[in-house]
Amino acid sequence: MLRFPLLAVFVALLGTAPAVAQRDFLTADEVDQLREAQAPDDRLKVYVLFARQRVDLLSQLFAKEKPGRSALIHDTLDQYTKIIEAIDTVVDDALAHKRPVTTLPQVAKQERELLGKLEKFAALQASDAERYRFSLDQAIDTTKDSADTSEVDVTERAREVEANEKRIEKEREAMSAPAKDDGKQATAEKKPAAPKKKATLLKKGESLENAPVTVESGKPDKDKDKKKE
Numbered sequence: 001m002l003r004f005p006l007l008a009v010f011v012a013l014l015g016t017a018p019a020v021a022q023r024d025f026l027t028a029d030e031v032d033q034l035r036e037a038q039a040p041d042d043r044l045k046v047y048v049l050f051a052r053q054r055v056d057l058l059s060q061l062f063a064k065e066k067p068g069r070s071a072l073i074h075d076t077l078d079q080y081t082k083i084i085e086a087i088d089t090v091v092d093d094a095l096a097h098k099r100p101v102t103t104l105p106q107v108a109k110q111e112r113e114l115l116g117k118l119e120k121f122a123a124l125q126a127s128d129a130e131r132y133r134f135s136l137d138q139a140i141d142t143t144k145d146s147a148d149t150s151e152v153d154v155t156e157r158a159r160e161v162e163a164n165e166k167r168i169e170k171e172r173e174a175m176s177a178p179a180k181d182d183g184k185q186a187t188a189e190k191k192p193a194a195p196k197k198k199a200t201l202l203k204k205g206e207s208l209e210n211a212p213v214t215v216e217s218g219k220p221d222k223d224k225d226k227k228k229e
Contacts, residue, residue, distance in 0.1 A: 108150035
């Protein structure tokens with residue numbers, strides 16, 4: 001039975017994958033595989049497999065210069081980088097939720113192997129290298145960082161993740177604090193002003209109880225006071 005090269009199969013998968021899957025750097029089939037892998041260790045194995053497949057595809061693309069290959073190299077490198085970042089996210093999320101992760105040594109080993117292949121790609125003197133150079137450099141740096149992190153003791157990494165979570169929480173609280181203060185200030189500004197004193201004809205020290213009044217109006221009888229004087 002004839003077998004298509006990896007490049008042809010992968011391009012075909014990209015063509016049939018939904019737009020969302022392409023935008024999320026995985027094919028529809030790869031998304032289905034991830035749905036079936038719920039445990040952190042299982043998801044790590046699947047992501048490492050995807051990363052290896054991308055590097056195998058790059059090996060075919062770098063084998064021979066062809067018109068238009070630089071675009072495929074660029075896109076495949078971007079997908080690869082996002083897959084490596086996803087590996088780190090799976091580990092950090094698992095540790096943050098106290099879920100067991102036991103495959104980090106194997107992950108680190110395979111990332112080192114992938115890194116060696118990427119560095120060989122970077123050493124090639126290709127005429128179209130400038131078109132994908134940035135993506136290749138980014139893939140190399142991301143793989144180095146991920147491998148270094150994967151080699152850290154799980155307990156120590158869990159402490160680092162916890163400390164980072166607390167730092168992020170404090171930053172969120174600090175950002176929300178000014179908004180709360182502004183709300184209090186706005187509430188204070190909306191408080192009604194104290195009522196103004198009503199105008200009165202009473203003299204200073206005089207009250208309605210001791211002021212003389214007329215029978216008709218109930219107002220102080222100032223004319224009567226003047227006559228008495």
